[in-house]
Amino acid sequence: MYLLEVFGQKILLECGLYQGRREESIQRNCCFPFAPSSLDAVVLSHAHLDHCGNLPNLTKQGFTGSIYCTFATRSLASIMLEDSANIQRSDAEFVSKQRAKRGQPPVEPLYTSTDAEMAIRQFVAVGYDRPVRVANGVTVTFRDAGHILGSAQVVLDLRDPSSSQRSRYLFTGDIGRGRDLILRDPQPVENVDYLQIESTYGGREHQSKDTAAEMLRTALQTLERGGKVIVPAFSVGRTQQFVYALNQFSRENKLPDAPIFVDSPLSVNATEVHRLHPECFNEETYKFLRDVASPFEMGNLTYIRDVEQSKKLNTLQGPAIIISASGMAEAGRVRHHLANHIGNPENLILFIGYCAEHTLGHQILSGKSPVNIFGEPHEVKARVLLVDYLSGHADRSELLDHVRRISGPLRKIFVVHGEEEQSLALAEALEKMKPHAKVIVPRRGEAHEC
Template sequence: MKLSFHGAARSVTGSRHLLEMPGNRILLDCGLFQGQRQEADRQNRFLGFDPRSIQAVLLSHAHIDHSGALPVLGKHQFRGNVHMTRATVDLAAVMLEDSARLQENDCAYLNKKENRRGKRCLQPFYESRDARAIIRRFVGARYGDTIKVTPRVTASFHDVGHILGSAAIRLKYSARGNSTTVLFSGDLGRSQMPILRDPTPPPSCDVLIIESTYGDRLHEEAGEALTQKAQQLVAHAKEHKSKIIVPAFALGRTQDLVMRIKRLVAEGRIDPLPIYIDSPLASKVTDVFRKHPECYDEETFRTFTSEGDPFAARYIRYVSSPEESKRLNEMKGPCVIIASSGMCEGGRVVHHLKHGIQDEANIIAIVGFQAEHTLGRRLVEGWDVVPIFGIPTPRRAQVVVFNGLSAHADRNDLLAYVRAISPAPQQVFVVHGEEKQALSLGAAIQTEHPGMAVVVPAKDSIYEI
């Protein structure tokens, strides 16, 4: 068997790993590379292998850095099935249609600008019709069921509590009376997350491919510390009639925040205040969440059976039209506006920042990871003047950073996951982490398990397993 890495190797974006067995080529994830334009162009137009030679894809979850290049496969004559959990089928469909639309709009905008300078025409990586074509090849499975992928390969999906539908994938290849099992962790979640069940213990495997997003870090702030910070924020907002602007990813983070706020209100820890979810994509994603109670944890399932809709409350409003979104600019606080994109690189949240950032009563609450060079990162770094739509804008609003809301396992969780595999795997590949994170986790696994062959693969490297 051969295993090669075509993305998210010593980096976190564009997850794509290829398994080759005699007569079988199976792809694990097919993520979009996100980064600077030229590099993204190179990485997303050429996937690093011939899509026609792939028999099937197994998808760990619907985040775009894991699923976002699937339509590129379809464009290049891939004719197999794409297997994933049932919730991931619905989520990935929404995400890919949105991704195609974003690319079409981006290219149209840039081409309009470039045309004036007589430059060449840009093409999106894929269009809506490519997204629709690959979505027709999606096949949904239940957690734990064994599915036949090819005559010699079976697979099963195991809940990892990262986002709705997220799974570790166990693949088994059988030939001439022997079998080899590979476990791909996808993105590992954490226990005690709202909505989701805790990660299930890992099944046995010969070879493990494990993520390392937080391979060198521990999540600090948790439980009571987080609650107290939220209480202070709401009290401040009530007193100063603040708008709390929260940049949040439409998939996962937004629903997680809604549930956390609802829980604090129900427990009487904070007073309810108007909450606007201003993201059409987040609304669509939340609709998918409503369709999949089979993925809920006990608390969310109880709300679902007693109240019907776990994501609704009288103080929560899902904003759809651009007009209503604009009206929020004129509105007085206290209120919370949750909008995407999560790193303030586009979307409605940038408009809310433009209108709200110069008012010292307002608060910008950062609740997720902010990559370098993004507007979100500049806010975290405390810049006094930030560029918004290219215009230097003074920041008077206060920035409050919440660490510890991550949906990713930290270093201790990752090490515990490896420890829980019985019998221990012989080979471990550490992927999906910046180099420092991946190398650090790899070294820690090696120290704990001297008998394992631990590798931190570079991009496009190939290994015999």
Template sequence: MRIQFCGANGEVTGSSHLLEADGRRILLDCGMIQGDEETEQRNADPFPFDPAALDALVLSHAHIDHVGRVPLLVSRGFRGPIYAQAATAELSRIMLLDSASIAESDTLRENRRRASQGLAPLQPLYTRGDAEAALQRLRPLPYDEEVEIFPGLHLRLRDAGHILGSAAVEIWNAAGRKLVFSGDIGPRGTPILRDPAPVDRADLVLMESTYGDRLHRARADTMAELGGIFAAARRSGGNVVIPAFAVGRSQELLYWMAEHFEDWRIGEFDIFLDSPMAGKVLDVYERHEALFDAEARALWARRSNPLRLPNLRVTESAAESQEINQRDGGCIIIAGSGMCNGGRIRHHLRHNLGRDNAHVVFVGYQAHGTLGRLLVDGARRVKLFGDAIEVRAQRHTVGGLSAHADQAGLLEWYGHIAGRAPVYLVHGEDPARTALAQELERRYSCRAVLSRPGMQVTV
């Protein structure tokens, strides 16, 4: 078995790794690269392999930095099956069709500008037709079931506890050599989701390292902080603007608002989930209650979908979204994208960043080069839609709501794997990866290596 590292090496987006085993070529993830404009232009670059020569694709979960280039892979020649956990397969349909629509509309708008300047038109990264062609190749799988995907090659997906349907991937050959790819590992105790399932053994581990250099705040402290932000917003009379991924973080926020509806006085706000995609994701959650943890199943048994709060409005149209920006206070606005590098959140930031009574709450990782990272790092002025905006809003980074395990959680997940297999760290910036590698070697006496683009390893 040989692995080639094709993406998310020294960065937290663009997940992609190529496995060659028993004469087969299997790609693990095919994610979008996210960041500033120059960084995102890399998405159109040729793949470091021939898509037509791939035999299969395995998806760890449905976040766009893990699935976002799948339609491009298919449009460039891939014709094999795409394996994913059943909920991931459903969520991928929502994510990829939305991504294609954005690519088409952004390109149409840019081409109008180019036409006025006498420039040649551009083509979108991929179209809705490309996304539909890719989705037809999906092969949904349950957790924990061993599947022989090719003679002698076996696949099993284990619950990773990151978002609904997220999986750690186990692949082994007839000789029993096993590769484990962590995907993204969630923290223990995440609401709605089950804790990450342990993996018993491996000969080689590809492991995420997003928060490999830090520990999250205790959940009780995080809840107190979030409640304090809502209390401050009530006093100031401003809006609370929350950039959040449509899959995972939006649902978790609604869950905590339902749990603390009375003590946080959530009923005094108008809540807008300004994301048609996030609304569709709520429907997927309703179809997959079997994947919930015991506490969430008990809550769902007592109440009919507690995520649909009485003062929640899911906005579908652009006109509905625009109406929100007429409100200068009393609203909680949850919108994508989670890193503020696209989507409706940019419009809400444009209208609220300059207000000193507004609150902007960051509840997820902000990749280098994104607008979210600039704001988290304290930028005093940012540019949105061609306008320079003075940042007067109060900014809050609530790290305890992360869907990624912290250093302690990652170490615990690896600790269940017998044999202390060598670890190659992916999906993390170098400071985080370096700190985690040092701690893995200190605690487990294993070999921990920072992957690099194009690096190849044989197991």
């Protein structure tokens, strides 16, 4: 989250959950470095939990103002926050049981379903390219970011009430790669004075489309050998992209005949939300939807909400593709599937996105074995593969291309939302590309003036 102080007012950009080591996460998520009641507005770029997941706690602690976002973001955030509240409750119950064994008092969840519902009531949905006044002298316009459904870059037009001096501040949120299977490309923004840009892949390049497609075909050969493909995938964005990619393979007769399961209630709900917001689709997907059928449906595809149906997958014989959340394998049903299948060399664990440090997904990708799942060690004997072409984040070259398309003086550039190595790499490249701009990599808790 980023706190902007403008003309004596406080505007919060994002309010996400910090996801890392348990003790640090608890400390950082429960306490805010400001009084929530002092905020004038919150502006949200998209509905991933690392951007919106702590909003119920913010409103519970006293924020009563409006939370501005796009229509699709409001729809997605509604289901994301409800799901997050259920996870908070389950985690608190688990920890409380462990503490009870040691004679310690129980813990409370960070927030409840009721808190999530109250936060959603404060959402104000705004269409793309439609300016909205969020504070005195501050107007926000959302431009497409191409990251997930409803994602937006936040354009803040600032006009000093005392002097009528104007400036424009652009917060990119998370920027997509462009040429997405489903979504429109990120929009360029004009007349920008100050830029705040993400750097998730600020020093890395993704695989080419051809390389990734070949790797994916190789991965699917696992099915021909009778193995199972376990796909940890984020419920929002990545699951829908992967299903659409499988749909395309199927229509081209390149997909082996095997059942496909999306085993995640949140993924099922998120897919339903995608169907409700075709205004976010690119032209190809919109045409597919209009002329053929839903890109998220196939004859051999089953969506699973029910727990008992999910458990039946444990005894499923023969090849199958099981797509399940979470993408970093830190929570959700995918951990059960990993526990059941990671020890079989005939199977494949296919990661299709970023896994942060300290997560189970990162450990598996790093070659660690055994790994700890539900408190038990599991030897990693299955093949492990990363196909990052479906990543929702622009890589280094794509981030730089996006900045090239931004017009205006660009007096200062703030590089955020990335591991230190990635942020510094992007900052170095931006300094060379924009020598007249002051490029800053802010540290947590630092304040900077524009």
